[in-house]
Each structure stands twice: as C-alpha cells, then as structure tokens.
Amino acid sequence: MFIPHSDSDKSEMLEKIGLKSIKDLFKDVPEKYRYPDLNLPEAISEMEALQNLKDLADVNFSTDDMLCFMGAGAYNHYIPAAVDSIITRGEFLTAYTPYQPEVSQGTLQAIFEYQSLIAALTGMEVSNASHYDGATAAAEACVLAYHNFRGKRNKFVLSKGLHPQYRETIQTYFQGYENLKIVGFDNPSQMPNDDDLLNLVDLDTAIVYVQYPDFFGRIRDFTKFVEQVHEKGALVAVSVNPMALGMLKPPGEFGVDIVTGEGQPLGIPLSFGGPYLGLFATKKEFVRKLAGRLVGETVDKEGRKGYVLTLTAREQHIRREKATSNICTNQGLIALAATVYLSLLGKHGLEQVARLNFDKAHYAATQFNQLNDFEVVSNSPFFNEFVLKCPLPVEEINALLLDYDILGGYDLSKDYPELENCMLVAVTEAVSKDDIDYFVSSLQEVCHG
Amino acid sequence: MVEATIFEISSPGRIGVKYPESDVPSFELPAELERRHLPLPEVAELDVVRHFTRLSKLNYSIDSGFYPLGSCTMKYNPRINEVTARLSGFAKTHPLQPVDTVQGNLALMYELQEWLAEISGFSAITLQPAAGAQGEYTGVLIIRAYHKDRGDTKRTKMIIPDSAHGTNPASSSMSGFDVVHCATNEHGNIDLDSLRAVCDDTTAGLMLTNPNTLGLFEQGISEVIEIVHQAGGLVYGDGANLNALLGITRPGDLGIDIMHFNLHKTFSTPHGGGGPGSGPVGVASHLVDFLPCPVVGILEPASGDFPPFYGFVEPAKSIGRMKAFYGHFGMVIRAYTYISMYGKHGLREIAEGAVLNANYLMALVNKHYKVAYPRICMHEFVVEGHWPNAPEVIALDVSKRLMDYNFHPPTNYFPLIVPEALMIEPTETENKETLELFADALIKISDEAVNNPQLLKDAPHNTPIGRLDEVKAAKDLVLCCWIPEKEN
Amino acid sequence: MKNPQDLKYAKTDEWVKVEGNTATIGVSDYAQSQLSDIVYLEFLVEPDDEIKKGASIVTLESVKAAADVSSPVSGRVVALNDSLSDEFESINTDPFGKAWMVKVELSDPSEMDGLMSADEYSAFCDDREH
Structure with missing residues (x-):
C-alpha cells in the first residue's frame, strides 16, 4: 500500500540507527499512555473503501437526481471537463x-x-x-x-x-x-x-x-x-x-x-x-x-x-x-x-453564462408573478436570484417538492423570521425553460394540493 | 523556459467553452448596471490545456520526487481519495439541502468526528475549520470563551515556546491575548523553570507543539501540562506533527485540552500547491460546549433496521461559526477514505514508518551535518546548513543546490532557534533507497561547500529558472498583468 | 560604516541625536545590515502624538524580515521624514544621515543617560557578531 518498508528494510535501518526494535524509537512517550487500543474498524482494501464510500454517496440526493433552485451562496453551475x-x-x-x-x-x-x-x-x-x-x-x-x-x-x-x-x-x-x-x-x-x-x-x-x-x-x-x-x-x-x-x-x-x-x-x-x-x-x-x-x-x-x-x-x-x-x-x-x-470561458463565455443566468431567473420570476398567491417581493433589479413570497411555509413546500425531484430554494425565515413564507429562488444555466416551467407548476401544485 | 501568460496568448474572438443558446426570452438590465468592458482573455480550449500543462511541468511535486519539507508532512496522496471525493453523490450536494437528503454526507462526517476523537483521545470534534491556522484560531477562541464563561477574566496571557510555529503567536494576538514566551532547554524540551516563571493566575493557556518543531518528543510533557493546569490554564496542542503519534499515544490522554488536526498533513489529503487544507479541532470534555457551530449529531438513534438520523446541532456555548457551511467536506471525504484503509491497527504503522525514516536519514547524514539536538527524533529532525570551514555557505545555498540533485529542499530557516536550520521530514511513504539517495546528495553538497562553495552560491543550475530577485519583486510590486483602465 | 561619535545608541539599534530639546531618531548601520535591503517603511506615529520611551514609531520591512523601530525617548512627535516613504533605499545607504526617521521633543531629557556612546555601541555590536 502506502508504506514501502519490508521487514529486512526495517532491521537494516534500525541497525544503522543503533536500535534493536521499532519500539525503542518511542521511549520518550510516557509509558502508561503508549500504544492505545483504538476502537476503530479494521482496515479495508481500496476496492472495499470505494464500495463503502459509494454506498454512502448513494444515500444522498444530488443535483443529478433533482432540479436545483437552491442558491444562497452556493450555486449549481456547469463545470467544463x-x-x-x-x-x-x-x-x-x-x-x-x-x-x-x-x-x-x-x-x-x-x-x-x-x-x-x-x-x-x-x-x-x-x-x-x-x-x-x-x-x-x-x-x-x-x-x-x-x-x-x-x-x-x-x-x-x-x-x-x-x-x-x-x-x-x-x-x-x-x-x-x-x-x-x-x-x-x-x-x-x-x-x-x-x-x-x-x-x-x-x-x-x-x-x-x-x-x-x-x-x-x-x-x-x-x-x-x-x-x-x-x-x-x-x-x-x-x-x-x-x-x-x-x-x-x-x-x-x-x-x-x-x-x-x-x-x-x-x-x-x-x-x-x-x-x-x-x-x-x-x-x-x-x-x-x-x-x-x-x-x-x-x-x-x-x-x-x-x-x-x-x-x-x-x-x-x-x-x-x-x-x-x-x-x-x-x-x-x-x-x-x-x-x-475563467481562462476557458474567457470574455465571451463568462458574459454568455452570466446572461443565461440572468435571463432564466427573470423568466422564472415572470412566470411566478403571473400566478395568484405567489409574488416576487425583492422589488428591485436582480441577477440570478429573487425572493418569492409563497402561500405556505417554505420548509413544508421544500419537503413536498422532493417528491417532484426538485430541490426548492432557500427558506429565508431561518435567518429572518420577518420574511415568513419567503423562498430565495436561484436559477442558473443548468436548468432549461422546461425545467423552470415544471418547477413553477410543481410549486403551484404543492401549495394548492 | 518562460511561458507567456494567459492574457498574452489571448486573441480577440476566440472562445474556450460554448453554452447552449438561450431558450427563454431576453430581459433588460438597467443601463447603469451594465458592464461595458470585460477584460478577460480569449483563448481556445486546447490553448488553455497546453498552457496549464506546460506550467505544471515547471513544478516539483510529491509525484515527481522526494519532498522532505519539514513540518509539512509531504506524504504520498493516494489516488483513491480523488475518486471518492468526486463521487457525484458527494460532489453534487448543495450545503443547504434538507438534512434528510444528505444523510450519507452527515453519516460520513459524524463517523470521521468519532474516528478523530478516538485517534486523539478527545471527547468531541469539529470539522469546520478550513485549515490548520484556522483550527488554531478556533482553539484559541475556545480557550478565551472557556475562561470568560467561568468569570475568570484576568487570564490575558498565552504562553508560547520559542520553538513554536509562527501561527501560534499570530492566532493568540488576533484573539486579544498577550503573548508570553518561554525558552527551550539544551535537550530541545520546554525549560520547566522558564515555564513555571511565566505561569500564574493571568495565564490563559500554553500553545504546545508535540513533537515540537525540532522533531523531538517533549520529554517533560506530563510536567509541562501539570504546571499549566495547576496555574489554571489550558493546554493547546498544535497537531501539525500528529503523524509521529498515530497509534503511539493520544494527545488527549496526555492531558492536552484542545488540538487541531491537519488533514492535509497527517491524513493524506493533497496539498494542492498551498491548499485547500482542513483543520478539524478536538476538545476534552470540559470544552465540548464551546465548539463552533454547527457540528454533526445524531437526532434520532438507530432502531431496528433503520440507521441513525443525523443532523446539525449547536453546542450550548458555541463560539460561533468559523466560515460558511460546515468545513472542507471534500477533504473530509479524503481523510475518511484514508483512515478506513488503515484501520485500528494500521495507523500505528504510519507513525512507526515516519519515525523510522527520520531516524535512519539522520543517522546517514549526522557525520556531515550538525544535528541541532542529537537524540532519537520523531518524524523529523533539524540540522544546521553551515560549516566552520565553509564560512560563506548558508542553509539557503544547500537548499538551492539540492534542486540540482532533483530533490525538493527541506524547510529552511525554521525553527528560528537553530541557526541556518534545515528541517527534514521524510514521511513514512518513502522507501529506503530514496532516503539513501537523498543522504548521498546531502553528503556531496557538504563536500562541495568546502571545496567549491561557488557551486552552491550559484545554485540551482538545472532548474527552469535561477534564483529570483526578491528585492525587485517587493519593490516593484507587479502583482497582476492587467492594469485597470479608467473607463467612462 | 563607523558609528558617529555625536550620536547616542539604544540596545534595540536606534540612534538618537539631540539638538536643543529635539531628538532625531534613526536606525544604525548595524540594524540596516541585519535587515538587508529595505523594501518598505511605514510610520506608526503622526506629528503631535505623545509617545513613551519604547513605543513603536516605524515599521521596516525587508524581503526576509520585518522590524519595528522603537523610540529610545519619550516626548511629542514634531516631524516625520516623509521623503523616506519613497526613498527607503537611503536606510541602507545612509542610515545616519538622509535616513533619519522621526523628530521628538523630549519630555524627559534624563532618558538620554541610559543610552550608549558610539564606542560602547560598537563593542555591543561586535559582541553579537560572535
């Protein structure tokens, strides 16, 4: 694995150092605290470790499994290979x-x-x-x-x-x-x-x-x-x-x-x-x-x-x-x-992707504004995120949206109690117009049964 | 070879990445907020890939050779870590997802908290700090909060041995403590009399690196801790050198109250040209309530076939958050992968290999270089890079000459208490032959220092570029190749 | 470079020249040679500041080191050598002349008695060289 020493390496090295055993290297460590019995799992191989980690990763729902409208400081963008x-x-x-x-x-x-x-x-x-x-x-x-x-x-x-x-x-x-x-x-x-x-x-x-x-x-x-x-x-x-x-x-x-x-x-x-x-x-x-x-x-x-x-x-x-x-x-x-x-996207790519975020977020906001019971309340120019006032608490809505494979926006009432029922919606280039339409209709559905 | 900058290879109209055409209507941005000029390069994808591939070849790295940079633990970075951290189930999870959608992440974090606590002998762990230095700051803030909570407000002094990392005094003064120094004795241990002399009812704590920056285990560790505890102070352990102690002893058992880990040193996460690091902090039972928030906890215990339900909890007297979200999760996955492959018995082999390698290397060179404190060392040792019969040669020259032998130099000029210090940490992942080749190079250089000092003075000779003019860099301060134009 | 006889010296390598009740402060040749090429200087005091003996008045940076210059005397700051902010090279080339740093109106002239003469200071530097 990652430690190369064979037994003969070890004994030759110890001889050069002038010690008899590996344990002699640790005589400065207070004896009663030496060599603790660690309550950890037994070692596993790389193959097993990978499987173990895959199993853990599979428990999660990722943005591969859900449409992501969550932002609030971290955004789902495409990353060039x-x-x-x-x-x-x-x-x-x-x-x-x-x-x-x-x-x-x-x-x-x-x-x-x-x-x-x-x-x-x-x-x-x-x-x-x-x-x-x-x-x-x-x-x-x-x-x-x-x-x-x-x-x-x-x-x-x-x-x-x-x-x-x-x-x-x-x-x-x-x-x-x-x-x-x-x-x-x-x-x-x-x-x-x-x-x-x-x-x-x-x-x-x-x-x-x-x-x-x-x-x-x-x-x-x-x-x-x-x-x-x-x-x-x-x-x-x-x-x-x-x-x-x-x-x-x-x-x-x-x-x-x-x-x-x-x-x-x-x-x-x-x-x-x-x-x-x-x-x-x-x-x-x-x-x-x-x-x-x-x-x-x-x-x-x-x-x-x-x-x-x-x-x-x-x-x-x-x-x-x-x-x-x-x-x-x-x-x-x-x-x-x-x-x-930034080198790959350069001047044109960054402008294009920023523009896509801007337009898609504004399209989503426009769709919501056409509905009763939903209102875009961040009443000001915005980039790719806006505040949507919903008819129900956001936490409830988001739980229901999971059944639609949608990761809803951030529940602002967590940090700002006065922004009750307010969802911070983020829209990036990673979603299509159809995805946005589906999000809008799903949100409407979960709020009205 | 000089590689042009990405700005210099730019040509108008080129583009490296294309996005799909928009499928929604276009909306208008208020004119006063519109960007008129975006001075980024315009480069095709192949140009970008070639540019950075060429740059990469100007670097020395663990993958290309021996990198005995003392105090940095430049061990092999297993490739499996890069695979597990990139599993989409981890890499594509948003930090603000509902907790029931990220139970895999939380289970992993909880388990790593438990493992690190078990390895180090502490009661609880936070994974939040972004790097060792931030872990240290976390620790110092916890010490402050602990005394304050007890109404013990006159504890304003932090004791720091003269061999400490520079971050220790910086972290202390950032959090409002006055720094008090204590001396190292002739054996490389903390001088107990000097320590007793500075300990009193104004002592907030001691920041201790063990093994210390000389690579030596603190022989009086129990007394040191007792002296500080008796004065009412806490002992902070700088975990930078934990690689020497894995499975050998637990800092918590020794009586240390609080310690940071460097996942990028001890637990093999890559150094990445300077980061990202990861600096979890462990605390003894009396400090658990002060940990930064949030930490991962079990909200509902396992029952029947159901695993526990994990979530975030806020310690009762938390110092607050150290950064956004929960820490460098990507690094946490790598460390978890690494520890799981060593398991309960294997971790000890890491420390044994690291200490064996350091002592072997020291034995190979100690007739040619003055070892600062000649005794059994732990994972690293410090020699002096100068000789009485080569007066003009300094440690820096030795370092530069090592590059000509295709080795990365050791850490030089640290610790400060050793003149012309060269601090050498081989790590456990190097084989015997590599150590011997490195020792041969060091020995040859010690001859050259006497017989051909100019060779060292002019070194390196075989690198892409020679010694650089640092005075010019600091005076001219050219920090970017783009100069803002006044628009309008 | 010789340490001029008409100056007094502190253990922390500053020199002081007294004219009337005004003390001019700078750093010695030994100090600049230990620091090597100065690449930056910042004044930590302003005119009219009252300072105590030992207060930091200037920060110097070289490529390898940073050092605070402390005032060997107490008093009121009356002048800064503003030209140094651009021409810090003179700290290396003319530490006892062009590179004076701060002038202070002495509040306790007896503090001068605790400083070293040129000969004492030269011996003090020699000691540290070995």
Missing part, C-alpha cells in the same frame, strides 16, 4: 506552497494569473492568492479595515443583505475585541435599502460591508453610497458573486476599497459547502495590509521573467504576534480551478 483534468495533474495536486520558486514556477505563475483575472473581473488593482471562502474573506476584510485605522475606529456597519453566515463569521473572528460594535444587519424592516446604513456611519466607523448581488439577489449602483461613506473616512467593502460580474458593472467602478466574494461559481463543485474559494481584491494602497499570499513578477540573474511569493515579511512566520492575520496558505488547487475556468 478541462477544469478537473488540469487540477488533477499530480504536478499541481501534490506540490505545496511555492516556498522555493525555482521549482514552483507552475504554481506561482498560475497564482499570478489568478490574481490578474480576479483584478480584471472585479475592476480592482490588486488581488491576493485567495482566502478560504467568501465568509472568511469578509472577516479578513474587516481585519484589514480595523488595522488600517490602528484600532482607533471601533464600528463595523454590515448590511442586512450580507450573507448571514458571513456576518456570523465576522462576529466570531472579532469576539475578542471588547470595544468593537458590529451594527446594521439587524434592521427590523424586511428588506431595507442599504442607504439606511448611511445613518449609522460615523467617524468611529472602520468599514461598511455590502453585498452585490445582495443575499436577496438584488443589485444596485453603489457609486453615490461609496462617496457618502468615504466622506466619513470609513472603508467600503463589497462581497460579490463573481459570475454576476460577467455582465454587471464591476465594483471597482463604484470606488469601493475592498472586494471579496465566494469564488465557488467559477468552476468549483458544490461539494456540500467546501472547499470553496475566498476572493479578495483591493486598491494598491492597502496591499501591505492585505492578509494572505501574494505572488509578484520579477527576474532571475539572467534577466528571465519569473514569479515569487512577495511581501512575505508581513506574514505570521516573520511577524509572529505582530502579524494581523495567521493565514499561511491560499486555496491552492481551488484557485487554480477558478483560473482554468
């Missing part, structure tokens, strides 16, 4: 962080291209090599803002339309900061316009966080909003769905300071929530406050172009307790998948 074929190459799969640039140019250049693609897509000057996911990228943006003002500004203003799990992650990250106030997300009105946040922004505010499209699917121009926040000296961050940027004005044009987002739509499987990809782009002036890896272009002694990890002095292994983040790595292979995906 070439993506997986590239990222399973052993040279990418089994390398580590490119500490030694002479033997890591493949990974380094791929990250450099990733940084370039994300900067181009978001309209920002700089992207890092990625964070864990959309939620932790948002938390790291708050870390940046907090340290940008050297801890002198102690308020974060978060939009109600920021993904609730991202907001919770920010709250977790900052629980040790006793003076910090995190406000804005608990606005009692159902789906407030983010302009309400401006009332909360003051000279103590470090960062204002909005989302585009927001958690309810809505899109708007933030240019004026950003200007008004900047008047108070605070930073503006926006969490994005990168696929939407295939057709929407990039947040860089709004003048925002930081763009983060969940990169999963860019060729990453749903995989029950991870591993995903945290996008993080910013203005050049914040580059030294940016957590995470960065790759820069340079030359070798002979003037040949090459790439290295750069600005490493701000990282934890050098700054230790003075580092502002403990991040060691990036999402490596997942960032590579996004790089290959």
Whole structure:
C-alpha cells in the first residue's frame, strides 16, 4: 500500500540507527499512555473503501437526481471537463506552497494569473492568492479595515443583505475585541435599502460591508453610497458573486476599497459547502495590509521573467504576534480551478453564462408573478436570484417538492423570521425553460394540493 | 523556459467553452448596471490545456520526487481519495439541502468526528475549520470563551515556546491575548523553570507543539501540562506533527485540552500547491460546549433496521461559526477514505514508518551535518546548513543546490532557534533507497561547500529558472498583468 | 560604516541625536545590515502624538524580515521624514544621515543617560557578531 518498508528494510535501518526494535524509537512517550487500543474498524482494501464510500454517496440526493433552485451562496453551475483534468495533474495536486520558486514556477505563475483575472473581473488593482471562502474573506476584510485605522475606529456597519453566515463569521473572528460594535444587519424592516446604513456611519466607523448581488439577489449602483461613506473616512467593502460580474458593472467602478466574494461559481463543485474559494481584491494602497499570499513578477540573474511569493515579511512566520492575520496558505488547487475556468470561458463565455443566468431567473420570476398567491417581493433589479413570497411555509413546500425531484430554494425565515413564507429562488444555466416551467407548476401544485 | 501568460496568448474572438443558446426570452438590465468592458482573455480550449500543462511541468511535486519539507508532512496522496471525493453523490450536494437528503454526507462526517476523537483521545470534534491556522484560531477562541464563561477574566496571557510555529503567536494576538514566551532547554524540551516563571493566575493557556518543531518528543510533557493546569490554564496542542503519534499515544490522554488536526498533513489529503487544507479541532470534555457551530449529531438513534438520523446541532456555548457551511467536506471525504484503509491497527504503522525514516536519514547524514539536538527524533529532525570551514555557505545555498540533485529542499530557516536550520521530514511513504539517495546528495553538497562553495552560491543550475530577485519583486510590486483602465 | 561619535545608541539599534530639546531618531548601520535591503517603511506615529520611551514609531520591512523601530525617548512627535516613504533605499545607504526617521521633543531629557556612546555601541555590536 502506502508504506514501502519490508521487514529486512526495517532491521537494516534500525541497525544503522543503533536500535534493536521499532519500539525503542518511542521511549520518550510516557509509558502508561503508549500504544492505545483504538476502537476503530479494521482496515479495508481500496476496492472495499470505494464500495463503502459509494454506498454512502448513494444515500444522498444530488443535483443529478433533482432540479436545483437552491442558491444562497452556493450555486449549481456547469463545470467544463478541462477544469478537473488540469487540477488533477499530480504536478499541481501534490506540490505545496511555492516556498522555493525555482521549482514552483507552475504554481506561482498560475497564482499570478489568478490574481490578474480576479483584478480584471472585479475592476480592482490588486488581488491576493485567495482566502478560504467568501465568509472568511469578509472577516479578513474587516481585519484589514480595523488595522488600517490602528484600532482607533471601533464600528463595523454590515448590511442586512450580507450573507448571514458571513456576518456570523465576522462576529466570531472579532469576539475578542471588547470595544468593537458590529451594527446594521439587524434592521427590523424586511428588506431595507442599504442607504439606511448611511445613518449609522460615523467617524468611529472602520468599514461598511455590502453585498452585490445582495443575499436577496438584488443589485444596485453603489457609486453615490461609496462617496457618502468615504466622506466619513470609513472603508467600503463589497462581497460579490463573481459570475454576476460577467455582465454587471464591476465594483471597482463604484470606488469601493475592498472586494471579496465566494469564488465557488467559477468552476468549483458544490461539494456540500467546501472547499470553496475566498476572493479578495483591493486598491494598491492597502496591499501591505492585505492578509494572505501574494505572488509578484520579477527576474532571475539572467534577466528571465519569473514569479515569487512577495511581501512575505508581513506574514505570521516573520511577524509572529505582530502579524494581523495567521493565514499561511491560499486555496491552492481551488484557485487554480477558478483560473482554468475563467481562462476557458474567457470574455465571451463568462458574459454568455452570466446572461443565461440572468435571463432564466427573470423568466422564472415572470412566470411566478403571473400566478395568484405567489409574488416576487425583492422589488428591485436582480441577477440570478429573487425572493418569492409563497402561500405556505417554505420548509413544508421544500419537503413536498422532493417528491417532484426538485430541490426548492432557500427558506429565508431561518435567518429572518420577518420574511415568513419567503423562498430565495436561484436559477442558473443548468436548468432549461422546461425545467423552470415544471418547477413553477410543481410549486403551484404543492401549495394548492 | 518562460511561458507567456494567459492574457498574452489571448486573441480577440476566440472562445474556450460554448453554452447552449438561450431558450427563454431576453430581459433588460438597467443601463447603469451594465458592464461595458470585460477584460478577460480569449483563448481556445486546447490553448488553455497546453498552457496549464506546460506550467505544471515547471513544478516539483510529491509525484515527481522526494519532498522532505519539514513540518509539512509531504506524504504520498493516494489516488483513491480523488475518486471518492468526486463521487457525484458527494460532489453534487448543495450545503443547504434538507438534512434528510444528505444523510450519507452527515453519516460520513459524524463517523470521521468519532474516528478523530478516538485517534486523539478527545471527547468531541469539529470539522469546520478550513485549515490548520484556522483550527488554531478556533482553539484559541475556545480557550478565551472557556475562561470568560467561568468569570475568570484576568487570564490575558498565552504562553508560547520559542520553538513554536509562527501561527501560534499570530492566532493568540488576533484573539486579544498577550503573548508570553518561554525558552527551550539544551535537550530541545520546554525549560520547566522558564515555564513555571511565566505561569500564574493571568495565564490563559500554553500553545504546545508535540513533537515540537525540532522533531523531538517533549520529554517533560506530563510536567509541562501539570504546571499549566495547576496555574489554571489550558493546554493547546498544535497537531501539525500528529503523524509521529498515530497509534503511539493520544494527545488527549496526555492531558492536552484542545488540538487541531491537519488533514492535509497527517491524513493524506493533497496539498494542492498551498491548499485547500482542513483543520478539524478536538476538545476534552470540559470544552465540548464551546465548539463552533454547527457540528454533526445524531437526532434520532438507530432502531431496528433503520440507521441513525443525523443532523446539525449547536453546542450550548458555541463560539460561533468559523466560515460558511460546515468545513472542507471534500477533504473530509479524503481523510475518511484514508483512515478506513488503515484501520485500528494500521495507523500505528504510519507513525512507526515516519519515525523510522527520520531516524535512519539522520543517522546517514549526522557525520556531515550538525544535528541541532542529537537524540532519537520523531518524524523529523533539524540540522544546521553551515560549516566552520565553509564560512560563506548558508542553509539557503544547500537548499538551492539540492534542486540540482532533483530533490525538493527541506524547510529552511525554521525553527528560528537553530541557526541556518534545515528541517527534514521524510514521511513514512518513502522507501529506503530514496532516503539513501537523498543522504548521498546531502553528503556531496557538504563536500562541495568546502571545496567549491561557488557551486552552491550559484545554485540551482538545472532548474527552469535561477534564483529570483526578491528585492525587485517587493519593490516593484507587479502583482497582476492587467492594469485597470479608467473607463467612462 | 563607523558609528558617529555625536550620536547616542539604544540596545534595540536606534540612534538618537539631540539638538536643543529635539531628538532625531534613526536606525544604525548595524540594524540596516541585519535587515538587508529595505523594501518598505511605514510610520506608526503622526506629528503631535505623545509617545513613551519604547513605543513603536516605524515599521521596516525587508524581503526576509520585518522590524519595528522603537523610540529610545519619550516626548511629542514634531516631524516625520516623509521623503523616506519613497526613498527607503537611503536606510541602507545612509542610515545616519538622509535616513533619519522621526523628530521628538523630549519630555524627559534624563532618558538620554541610559543610552550608549558610539564606542560602547560598537563593542555591543561586535559582541553579537560572535
């Protein structure tokens, strides 16, 4: 299997070391705790392991078995075959962080291209090599803002339309900061316009966080909003769905300071929530406050172009307790998948797939609006997601929809009790017009018996 | 060889992937929200595949050769893991599906939680943290929450040995603790007097790596833990080096209160050029209520022919969530696959193989390199990459020269307490011949250092590119090959 | 490079030059050589900030290291050498001259007594070299 030593290898090696038995290697371990009897199953072969895992996988219902209208931060998109074929190459799969640039140019250049693609897509000057996911990228943006003002500004203003799990992650990250106030997300009105946040922004505010499209699917121009926040000296961050940027004005044009987002739509499987990809782009002036890896272009002694990890002095292994983040790595292979995906789709493909999402979601919304008892209530332009008010609780509806092989949308009342019976419906290129019609008629059927 | 960037090989009008024509009417986007310019490359599929295939060939990887990067556990990544993680029943499940449609996922996660708890001697596990560093942050937040919950608010100090990973002090200060250092003694163990001197009623905890970053098992482990516990602090175990202990001993039994695992080190999930990692955290019984939410639990026990019904539960005093959803599920599947193939007796062979390999390699080179702490090591050891009779040669030169012999260099300049450190971790999956070839290369280099130091200074000679100008990279800061145009 | 005689030195490798009641602070040649090529500098204080002895006033970064420069004296910040933000090369080439960093109006001139002379500091550096 995976350990090559024969008995004769072992005895020759022990002899060279000067020991009699393998057990002699572990004399430093307190004797009474040595060699525990582990209550685990007996070992199985690869063939059995595969069968075992297949059996577990078969218990699930996947998007192969159901039409998927669930989104809320993770989306069912088609992934071109070439993506997986590239990222399973052993040279990418089994390398580590490119500490030694002479033997890591493949990974380094791929990250450099990733940084370039994300900067181009978001309209920002700089992207890092990625964070864990959309939620932790948002938390790291708050870390940046907090340290940008050297801890002198102690308020974060978060939009109600920021993904609730991202907001919770920010709250977790900052629980040790006793003076910090995190406000804005608990606005009692159902789906407030983010302009309400401006009332909360003051000279103590470090960062204002909005989302585009927001958690309810809505899109708007933030240019004026950003200007008004900047008047108070605070930073503006926006969490994005990168696929939407295939057709929407990039947040860089709004003048925002930081763009983060969940990169999963860019060729990453749903995989029950991870591993995903945290996008993080910013203005050049914040580059030294940016957590995470960065790759820069340079030359070798002979003037040949090459790439290295750069600005490493701000990282934890050098700054230790003075580092502002403990991040060691990036999402490596997942960032590579996004790089290959964006390269394959390119300018035309990304625009086309964004357009398909937009049109199909709008078609679905139009169909629902023609029905009694259903109403699209996210009353605003949207990308591929909208809020549908239903006649019954969403949890009930979704249970019934399973019999129609449909995975219904997200139950918003879980996070927002005031949005009773509201379903967040996501429509992607993976469904056809017929699928949408079937979804609409099935939903009508389960609600009216 | 220089490979042009994907932007440079772009040509207007090319497209790599085509989608079906739309089968719905077209709708209008408000003009002020429309994107006017999408500056992405335009490339055909073959160009993309060739480009990334060529790039891949500029990489060194475990698949291509020996990768003894200390503290990173670069063991073989079994291919079956890649197959199981991609089964569509796993890969195509949405994180927000009703729990009754993902019982397979939940059963797998629950079982891995149980297995990791059994392997490490802890009471409960969270699979949520995205990587070791995040696991560590989770652990430090749990320590904070534990003291706060007891009303013990003056515990503001985290003790960190001088041999610790840089993440330890960074995680501590991120969560608002003051970092206090404690020294290592001449045997490479924590200096007990130094530890006693810094322990008092302001001690929140100790962050301990065992085996430590010198590759040594902490000989005073029981005393160390007792000293901290008596002061009222908790002991955090950095699980980066767990590969040395599988089936040998359980950190929980030793008295450690909380520890993170690195699934990408110990449990063979691929390192992927830097990630994704996965950093589950295990806790002793008194910390179970503080775990991040959610964790997988049994909602209805098995009865008759029916398996248990699994779901998500929220620990009573949870510190909150560390990221969206439930962790790096894809990595969880791989680790599960790996552990199931080793089983209750096999895990011990991993540790035995790793420790045997490290000691054998150390024995092969210890006459040519100064071993920092010469005693039986665990899964890795640290030597000094310099010699009195080769004053200009430094560890970096040794590392670069190793590339010419087709090996990946060890970790260099870590741990900080060893001058010109080279930290070597062979892992259990390397055979005896590979270790011997590597030792031969190291020995040759130690000769070259004395007889032809310039050869080392100019190394590497056989790589696609030579030593790169890092000062230029940091000064010029060219971080992308696309420069935003001011539109309008 | 010789350590100029008219300066006083801290164990943390800063130099101080006193003119009237104003102290000019920079880092020594030894410090810059340990850091190697400086690639970035950031001021951690602003004019009019009151600082205590030991406070971090500047962060320096080289490719391999990062270091905080701490003030050997207490007082009120009166000037920053803004030109350094662009020309941090001078920290490597002219640490005792062009690369001064911060001027402080001394609140406790007796703190100067705890600093080393050029000769003492040179010996202190030699000790660490071996």
